[in-house]
Amino acid sequence: MSTRWPVHPAPVTGEALTSWLRRIAHRYGAEVEDLVLDTGFCISRPGDLDVAAPEEFINQLAGRTRTGTDTIRAMTLGWQTPWLLDQLEPAAEAYTTYTRQLAVLLPRGRRRDRTVEDWRAWLPTDAGWQHRACPRCTMESTPPCPYQLAWLVPLLLSCPVHHCRLERHNGPVGYHDFWHVSPGRPEPRPVGAAIRSMDQRTWQALTTGSVALPRHRVHAGLWFRLLRTLLDELGATIIECGAPGRLTRQVWDRTGHPVRAGQGPWRPYEELSDQRQLQSLEAAATAIHLLETRAMTCPGREAEVFLPQPDISRDPGSTEQTTDPTAIRW
Structure with missing residues (x-):
């Protein structure tokens, strides 16, 4: 006992x-x-x-x-598990299974299958864990300040409560407490609508198990794989992209960041530097915004889940209008 x-x-x-x-x-x-x-x-x-x-x-x-x-x-x-991660134990085929079932920006089958040793979705390598926290959450709590589980992995750019950027802090988990006494603590930086919308959906997935998209509600597992697919497509090499690569370049141009966040040889998102991960998440938010506003049309089969509902409203008391004077109006 x-x-x-x-x-x-x-x-x-x-x-x-x-x-x-x-x-x-x-x-x-x-x-x-x-x-x-x-x-x-x-x-x-x-x-x-x-x-x-x-x-x-x-x-x-x-x-x-x-x-x-x-x-x-x-x-x-x-x-x-198995929503955010397929499984906790790394598997040789895990990368292809997680990132190749869906397609948004690029046609299905455009990206080649890859084997990534010891890979687990969203979890950084041992040396790659970066610790970020919300300045407002920290300053509004009393040390030792609570630390959100979602802050541990590169899933969010912003705090879903305060809508300001998560800021990196030096030291292990929990050492953001020092912001209470540090004169150099970060000031809250608000995020734009595209990032806010994407992060709100990720938070929905983590906390409710589903996400409301323009056309219908989807399971959290589908949302995490849609987001990870976007990140993989945005990091695909020029050879992999082919002609449809103009769409990923269009997204990167809108962010103001280098194409593929400036990386050279291909590496999975989980192994990128903190800066490149953040830039990639910004690009994913931008891509979703471009799709939802119909500013961009993409050949991926799952791109349609981001499209707004078609406007099928019509005034039943009004006739169709036409400039053709010979048209029959019944």
């Missing part, structure tokens, strides 16, 4: 597991590692808990905090 921790703040909606553990540990003047040891586990990298926590650890944590196991699981990226 586990011993209950008498003091434990409630988790915040969307919070990462290690963020919650850090806030609990703060009440006892301890570290996250100390709490993990108290449950009978030893984890070399606490951040791994945000990806997938061992089931027995979740049970032990639930007993010590009287928090439901599903609530704790939802604080890990593994909870989003």
Whole structure:
């Protein structure tokens, strides 16, 4: 029988597991590692808990905090399997399976199949984790400030609550607390309508399991794959794109960023630098906006999900108007 921790703040909606553990540990003047040891586990990298926590650890944590196991699981990226990720374990064919089933900007089959070792959708490599946070969320909370699970992966450009850019901070998860005392803390930067719309949909997918698109509502898993497909198409090489590459260049021109975010040899989105990931997300938001406003027509089969509903309204009491004087008007 586990011993209950008498003091434990409630988790915040969307919070990462290690963020919650850090806030609990703060009440006892301890570290996250100390709490993990108290449950009978030893984890070399606490951040791994945000990806997938061992089931027995979740049970032990639930007993010590009287928090439901599903609530704790939802604080890990593994909870989003198979929506955000197909699976937690890397597989050789995972990249092609995730990014080649759909087509938006380019015709289906234009991009060649690729094998990417140790690839998992949206999850950076060990050296590629970049930590960003919302300045307003941080300044409106009391240290230790909660850290959103969605801030851990390159899914969002902005905070879905305050609609300002997520800003990078130095140090591990949670060290955005220093913005409270740092004279150089970032000022909130509002984002445009295209980014705001895209991020709101991603937040819908993460929190409700579905996304409202112009023509119909789609499952969260489809939204994540649509977005990842767009990023892959925007990063496709000139040889892969062929003639339809003019469409991806049109998108990049509208963003003001270099084509393919300036990358040379092809690399998957998860392995790009923080700056190139952010520029690629901006390009994806721009592409969606161009499709929704009919400023661009694309040959991909799934491009139609972004098109607005056709206007089929008609005044039944009015006759059709024509400039042809010989037309019959019945």
